[in-house]
Amino acid sequence: MKKTCIYVLLFLLVLPFEGCYQTDDGSYVAPITIYEKINGSWSLDELTLVDEYAKSNAITPDNEVLTSFFNFQNFNIQFNVDASNQPTTFEVTGDVPALFLMSGYWSLSSSYPNTNLSAVRINLYADAAKTQIVDQLRLTSIPGAQDVMEIQLVRASSGTAFASYVFNLSPAN
């Protein structure tokens, strides 16, 4: 019993000195931005047209899958960034209906996910100076552990959404 007490005491004496070792924190690395996550070429898995008016009025059907219509299965969107991960140009290919601007310049409303959980906006511009937003997409699902992305094109009038197009995308091979 006496022996055990001595060992415990010794252990407790040594313990505080463990924290005295200096660890290497490495150099500063900027957090990963959304630009890095969505940069690249994305192809369509599914396109759904949601009738937001019907949905809010509990009328069915409130959505229709459009993937197999108008060549949408070939839909591809490419978001380009420069060497410092800043957005440059984007382009839609696949000979599909031009639901939004098919090519031009882009930027995000925030480089990081919004803390209030609202969707980050992808602003689309026709000019390199990015003076006037032509169309806007909502980034409703940011690629993370799952390498998939969901963007939503909302049709609104007088501030009320009446329809939206939901693009489910995965990296193009």
Place this chain on the structure above:
Amino acid sequence: MHSRIRECQGWLVPYDIENKRNHMKKYFYCLIIALFIPVWVSAQEEAGDIADIWSYPVVYQYTEQVSWYFDLAGTTFAEDEDVYIWIWSPSEPDAGNWENSSEFAKLSYEGDFIWRFDLVPTEYFNVTAEDIANSAGFWLRLKNKDGSKQSGVGNVPVTSFNDFFTADEMIRSYPTKPAIDEGLSILFNSNLVDGFDGATSVHMHSGLNDWEVEQQYQVWIPEVVEKTKLKDMGNGFYKMDLIPEEYFPVPEDYVMENMTFLFVKNEWEATTPDQKLIAADVVPPPPPVFSFFPLKISQKDILGMRRIYNERGVTTLHYIITAGSKEISGEFSGDKNEIKGFVDLVTELEGLTGLNSIHVVVTDNNDRLITETDIPLVELDQY
């Protein structure tokens, strides 16, 4: 029969107590005679009850020619045996001729143990329609000519439709769900349809299974004009009687799901809206539903059209969209359950300015109008 038994009992009145033995003998003979007399007098075979009785037309006025059908299957009447009607209500036309039925009371054999009797009730019974209506109904037996064989007592069921004349119903059918091989009567109150005033004749333009098999009203063919003509019941009321499998040129074993029809004044001077009767034993499908998708659209959207629960034979929708000076047309195909398709307004209307709405006309592959409407184009918010 009863009177003879009474006579027999009468022999016993001179009671002779002295000759008891003799009397017992007489009593015994009398008893024997009494036992057998009913058989000799009626000498009648009970053939059994009439299995079923129906009429064609299904409903009729008593002044109308009607056929009554009697199913004698299960009785002792032989196939093709001469069968006569003995009817005592509302009157007894063949009274006094039980042992020798008149020719006018003879039925005709239809086959399969079914006999038919044709009559105009007011003429056959020599009474007024009102008398018949106020009588106990049609009560009868069927018998052979000499009355040695008779059926059980039968009653010809009558369906009154007098309330139709005051019901403010445009169309009523008996039965409500027709069968392909059974009679159908359709009543029509033309007073409730604009333009039928002063009709000289009313005709039926009709088809089975959503117009798959048609009996059109072809005014240039006299036989068709006659065949499709409704019976005029006076005061703007009409009646059509038919048996679908005889009226329509259907192949054998045709399955009727519905009958579609409309009534026509004279030579297509006015028509009723399309009518539809669902056949018996057919679960009525829900009515077709056509809808646009989404419910609100802009010039930069994809417009969907969808029609569910389609009628038989409807497999394609044709659309014509007029947007300002531009016309877009096309078609979608599908089946009974659903016909669906989308129109790319984004591409089609690109560059067009000042559009507030589009005009859409949709027809089916039978050239029937599904919808004709204006859809407003919602103005999109600017970013």
